[in-house]
Amino acid sequence: MGWLTNSMSTSIGKKTIQAVTGILLILFLIVHFAGNYTIWGGEETFTAYVSTLESFGWFTHVIEILLALVFIIHIYVGLKLAWDNNKAKPQKYEVYKSNKLIDFSARYTWQTGVLILIFLIIHLLTFWYEFKFNANGRELYQIVTDWFRNPVYSLFYILMLITVGVHVSHGFKSAIQTFGWNHPKYNSWIEKTSTFLAWLFGLGFSLIPLYFYFTSVGGK
Amino acid sequence: MANNHLHLTLKIWRQESPEAKGYFEEFKEEVSPDASILEMLDDLNNRLEAEGKRPVAFESDCREGICGTCGIVINGHPHGSLPKTATCQLHMRNFNDGETIYLEPFRAAAFPIIKDLIVDRSKFDNIQQAGGYVSFNTGSAPDANSIPISKDIADLALDAAECIGCGACVAACKNSSAMLFVSAKVSQFAVLPQGQPERYERVHEMVMAMDESGFGSCTNTYACEAECPKGISVSNIARMNREFLKAEIKIPKLEVKLR
Ligand code: SF4
Ligand code: FES
Numbered sequence: 001m002g003w004l005t006n007s008m009s010t011s012i013g014k015k016t017i018q019a020v021t022g023i024l025l026i027l028f029l030i031v032h033f034a035g036n037y038t039i040w041g042g043e044e045t046f047t048a049y050v051s052t053l054e055s056f057g058w059f060t061h062v063i064e065i066l067l068a069l070v071f072i073i074h075i076y077v078g079l080k081l082a083w084d085n086n087k088a089k090p091q092k093y094e095v096y097k098s099n100k101l102i103d104f105s106a107r108y109t110w111q112t113g114v115l116i117l118i119f120l121i122i123h124l125l126t127f128w129y130e131f132k133f134n135a136n137g138r139e140l141y142q143i144v145t146d147w148f149r150n151p152v153y154s155l156f157y158i159l160m161l162i163t164v165g166v167h168v169s170h171g172f173k174s175a176i177q178t179f180g181w182n183h184p185k186y187n188s189w190i191e192k193t194s195t196f197l198a199w200l201f202g203l204g205f206s207l208i209p210l211y212f213y214f215t216s217v218g219g220k
Numbered sequence: 221m222a223n224n225h226l227h228l229t230l231k232i233w234r235q236e237s238p239e240a241k242g243y244f245e246e247f248k249e250e251v252s253p254d255a256s257i258l259e260m261l262d263d264l265n266n267r268l269e270a271e272g273k274r275p276v277a278f279e280s281d282c283r284e285g286i287c288g289t290c291g292i293v294i295n296g297h298p299h300g301s302l303p304k305t306a307t308c309q310l311h312m313r314n315f316n317d318g319e320t321i322y323l324e325p326f327r328a329a330a331f332p333i334i335k336d337l338i339v340d341r342s343k344f345d346n347i348q349q350a351g352g353y354v355s356f357n358t359g360s361a362p363d364a365n366s367i368p369i370s371k372d373i374a375d376l377a378l379d380a381a382e383c384i385g386c387g388a389c390v391a392a393c394k395n396s397s398a399m400l401f402v403s404a405k406v407s408q409f410a411v412l413p414q415g416q417p418e419r420y421e422r423v424h425e426m427v428m429a430m431d432e433s434g435f436g437s438c439t440n441t442y443a444c445e446a447e448c449p450k451g452i453s454v455s456n457i458a459r460m461n462r463e464f465l466k467a468e469i470k471i472p473k474l475e476v477k478l479r
Contacts, residue, residue, distance in 0.1 A: 007468035010427055011397075011437035012461055081437055085395035088329050088436030094231075094244065095322045097296035098392065099303060099446035106441040107394070174440040180462025182455040 012178075014077050019175035021074035026172060028067060029164075029201055036208060043141045050140045075117055082110035105170035105198075112167040119160035126153075148212035158206045165202025169194050225250050226312055229320040230264070232276055238332050244322075253313035257300070258283065258290065260312060277336035283308040285449065288384030291391070292337050293324040298388035298447045306386065306449040326387055328396035330434040341387045343433035344401065348385070350429035351422035352405045354414050367413050380407035382450040389444035389452070395436030400444040402430050403460035404452045410463050420467035427464050 007013050038049040053060055105112070126147055131140045148154050173194040176182075181190070228249045235242035251260045258280050265275035281289035285306040292307050294300040300310040315321065323337060331339040356362060381404075389400035406423050409415025415422070438457060445454045 003468070010464075011431050011435075012427055012464045013468075015437055015461070016465065081439075085397070085436035085439065088396040088434060089327060089394060090329050091327050093293060093296060093324055093327060095293075095296035095324070097301070098443050099297065099301060102441045102443055106439065109439055170440070177440050177454070177458050178461055180458045180460075180465065182458030184455075 014081055015178045017073060017077050018081065019178040021070050021077070022171050022175045024070050025074060026168060026197060028070075029168075033200065033204055036205065039141070039144070039208060043139070046141045047139050071120070075113070078110055078113050103170070105166045106174070109167065109170055109174075112163050115160065115163045116167055119163070122156075144208075145212050145216070148209045149216040151213060154209040154213040157209045161205045162202045164205070165198040165200075168201055169198035172197050223252075225252055226315060226317045226319075228312075228315065228318075230323060231320060232323045232336070233325055234276070234336055235325075235333050236335065238334060242333070251312050253311065255312050256283070256308060257292070257294065257310045257312065258308050277334075277338050279338050280308055285309040286384060288386035291326055291339075291386050291388055293322075293326060293391055295322050298326060298391040299386070299449050303446075304449055304451045306384070309449075326391035328387075328390050328435070330396060330398070331387060331390060339387075341385075343435070344385055344387060344398070346433060347398070347402055347426050347429040348405060351418065351425035352409075353418075354409055355417060356414075369412065373411050376411045377408050380404045380411075380452065380456055383408075383448075383452050384450060386449060388447050388449060390435060392443045392447035393436065393438075394441065394443065395439060397438045397444070398430050398433070398435040399438040399457045399460065400448060400452055400454065402426050403456035406460045406463060407456040410459065420463070420471050423460060423463040424467045424471060427460075 008017060035049060035053075039046045127140070127143060130143050131138075135143070148157070171194075173190050176190050228251060230247040230249055231244045232247065233242055234245045247264060249260060249264060251263065255263070258278070261276055261278055268275045278292060279289050281287045283290070285308060288306075290307040291299060294307070294310070299305060299307045300314070302310055302314055325331075325333050325337045326339045326341075328339075330343045331341055334340050383401060383404035385401060387398075387401070390396050390398050393400075406426055409422060410419055440454075440457075442454050445452065
């Protein structure tokens with residue numbers, strides 16, 4: 001394994017780790033997204049979905065641990081790269097412009113990443129932890145809809161989901177470039193897929209807090 | 221006498237030595253629109269010398285945009301904002317009368333400032349020496365065109381070979397990454413039959429040398445491509461990535477080669 005650790009600790013190696021874990025996280029988000037959308041079927045459908053996941057028992061735990069590992073690697077390598085990159089340009093320019101309108105998502109990848117990390121922690125605490133260890137007989141559906149009744153929480157959620165979209169809009173195509181796939185025939189499709197994923201996550205996930213906030217207003 | 225000269229305010233980075241603290245010095249300059257930016261600096265230096273002051277140190281050689289020696293960050297753009305133009309080819313007609321122009325050296329940890337606008341780019345030489353060559357037998361020159369190469373491939377190689385090693389990509393990159401330069405040097409050989417014998421060793425060695433030199437890594441903002449005076453494409457970076465990954469998987473006994 002000596003060679004693999006050596007190869008993966010080079011600059012391109014670290015980028016490859018970022019790309020692979022990033023793609024895995026995107027795949028996870030797609031599954032997460034599909035799961036979330038069972039909420040449109042109402043409380044029963046959603047609860048059925050949650051208990052199906054629960055019924056897998058140890059299998060779910062293995063997946064959870066693997067997922068946590070992927071997250072941790074992605075976060076650690078990302079921060080390490082950001083740190084090293086900052087050290088590579090110790091003195092900044094007085095005037096710094098670019099001919100390319102470098103999009104926000106590309107320029108602030110690690111910053112949006114840190115925001116997402118904060119969001120992840122809050123997300124886990126308010127949903128996952130609440131449900132697993134502090135449910136007091138409540139179903140996940142109840143916990144989720146309770147939280148989204150809170151306008152501050154919902155707004156924070158939506159802003160963070162947009163941040164996820166921004167992060168992914170650069171992340172996906174960047175990962176593809178890191179794998180070495182850059183071809184004039186397919187570049188526009190890679191670009192489009194990136195944008196699609198950004199909207200899917202940014203807007204798609206946001207519809208849930210939006211819906212539950214607005215349906216709760218005046219209701220209760 | 222009326223003329224069309226421009227009246228400019230120059231803010232130039234002055235730094236006595238690598239260790240000294242740098243600062244911006246302001247100069248008022250009247251210059252013909254037909255002069256290049258280096259000619260303007262020549263003019264300024266003549267005046268400074270006549271006044272017994274220290275001239276502004278900057279580098280140039282060919283002044284034809286082919287050697288890669290010149291390189292100043294002009295108003296925030298390495299080689300100025302004009303696309304695909306080296307500093308020496310940038311003329312004052314691209315500026316407006318009364319404008320303030322900032323002239324700064326390339327900034328990167330791997331490119332320490334030697335004096336004023338001159339930086340030490342010898343790290344590029346190290347990378348080049350690590351693998352940017354092809355081996356062939358000595359003796360008479362090999363026959364031209366003895367190996368058939370398709371036009372597409374020849375174009376790819378020649379486009380990559382346009383890189384003049386100026387370092388503007390490093391200067392433009394927020395991470396001071398040298399990926400555009402190194403990828404151009406890897407690509408120009410990797411796509412050609414003549415480059416095959418050292419193909420995987422080359423990319424491995426050059427990436428190692430790049431990492432050792434203290435350049436950052438690429439985050440795919442593509443600022444480099446936009447500022448490169450030769451328009452080197454970031455598709456070369458993708459090629460280098462895949463060449464490198466293939467090399468790591470393929471080369472036997474890589475540990476031995478690691479420095
Ligand atoms: S890739 Fe472009 S900017 Fe970088 S060294 Fe080569 S010519 Fe200069
Ligand atoms: S002096 Fe040779 S490229 Fe500018």
